[in-house]
Amino acid sequence: MFKKEELRIAVIGRNDPCWCGSEKKWKQCHAPERSPQDASNELSNRYRRQFGILIKTPEQIEGIRAACHLAARILEATCVMARQGVTTQELNDYAHKLHVDAGAIPAPLHYGHPPFPKSICTSINEVICHGIPDDRPLDEGDIINIDVTCILKGYYGDCSRMVIIGKTDPMRKKVVDVCYECLRRSIEILRPGVLISEIGEVIETYATAHGCSVVFDFVAHGTGVRFHEPPQIPHCTNEIAIPLAPGMTFTIEPMINAGAPQAVIDPNDQWTARTIDGKPSAQWEHTLLITPSGHEILTLLASEPIDASSH
Numbered sequence: 001m002f003k004k005e006e007l008r009i010a011v012i013g014r015n016d017p018c019w020c021g022s023e024k025k026w027k028q029c030h031a032p033e034r035s036p037q038d039a040s041n042e043l044s045n046r047y048r049r050q051f052g053i054l055i056k057t058p059e060q061i062e063g064i065r066a067a068c069h070l071a072a073r074i075l076e077a078t079c080v081m082a083r084q085g086v087t088t089q090e091l092n093d094y095a096h097k098l099h100v101d102a103g104a105i106p107a108p109l110h111y112g113h114p115p116f117p118k119s120i121c122t123s124i125n126e127v128i129c130h131g132i133p134d135d136r137p138l139d140e141g142d143i144i145n146i147d148v149t150c151i152l153k154g155y156y157g158d159c160s161r162m163v164i165i166g167k168t169d170p171m172r173k174k175v176v177d178v179c180y181e182c183l184r185r186s187i188e189i190l191r192p193g194v195l196i197s198e199i200g201e202v203i204e205t206y207a208t209a210h211g212c213s214v215v216f217d218f219v220a221h222g223t224g225v226r227f228h229e230p231p232q233i234p235h236c237t238n239e240i241a242i243p244l245a246p247g248m249t250f251t252i253e254p255m256i257n258a259g260a261p262q263a264v265i266d267p268n269d270q271w272t273a274r275t276i277d278g279k280p281s282a283q284w285e286h287t288l289l290i291t292p293s294g295h296e297i298l299t300l301l302a303s304e305p306i307d308a309s310s311h
């Protein structure tokens, strides 16, 4: 019989010294074996509690993979349509129809505050991101980012590419190429244990070595179950020491400027983000999955290998 004040609930942690006096940690001594399932549940719980990050289940990954594949196909088809004389409204309407025909919803439509008015983003020349489709026809020499995010059976896929209309000038061509290489290099390093900060480090190192700057006002993001999930992933140097883990799904979407890195939001539409100096900006985006051995680019089509200068 204990007196009340002597009652204790003793819970031994896996890193505590073992009760047997071996001076080893409990987990290395008398702790019961953990199944792989227990270990992965523990990881998911810890990432959700500590960082708000959703580690996806195999079922969720299947759904996200299908949404990403559809987003990539819609993006590719819409990019083929982008030619001199075509308006961004026409690109929007075409992409919108491809969503509907596939039983999907374009995620940008009515998203955010104020609600985004269109189904895709089209960002031309000095527009960094979140350009709103309108009646401006594409012109020879324009560089345009087309950004498609679709919702298929509740799962999200998010990707964007640049299209060069005809022949363009060297400064525009350069941001397009430097930005593509930033995305390619940052994807190449992805595997479990790599820190989120290493992504921005790779991007900033390459961009600045080539005389370009990295936009810091917009970040990449977890995605898959919601449009924008934790974590935020800056494309510039940062101190986010979160290790990547299998089952994480997120985007990388560097915005690279030929001049200054600052963005100015259009006060009228409250979406369109432009460079502060009017110099060109480029963006490329993929949705990625971290696998036990590395990564998978979920928005990459089989016909479209991501290697140097293949775009």
Ligand code: MF3
Pocket: 107, 108, 109, 111, 112, 116, 120, 121, 130, 147, 148, 149, 158, 251, 253, 271, 285
């Ligand atoms: N697709 C963009 C991204 O990469 C987000 C667009 S938000 C919108 O995160 F409302 F402008 F569509």
Ligand code: CO
Pocket: 158, 220, 221, 251, 253, 285
């Ligand atoms: Co995105």
Ligand code: CO
Pocket: 147, 148, 149, 158, 159, 160, 253, 285
């Ligand atoms: Co996007």
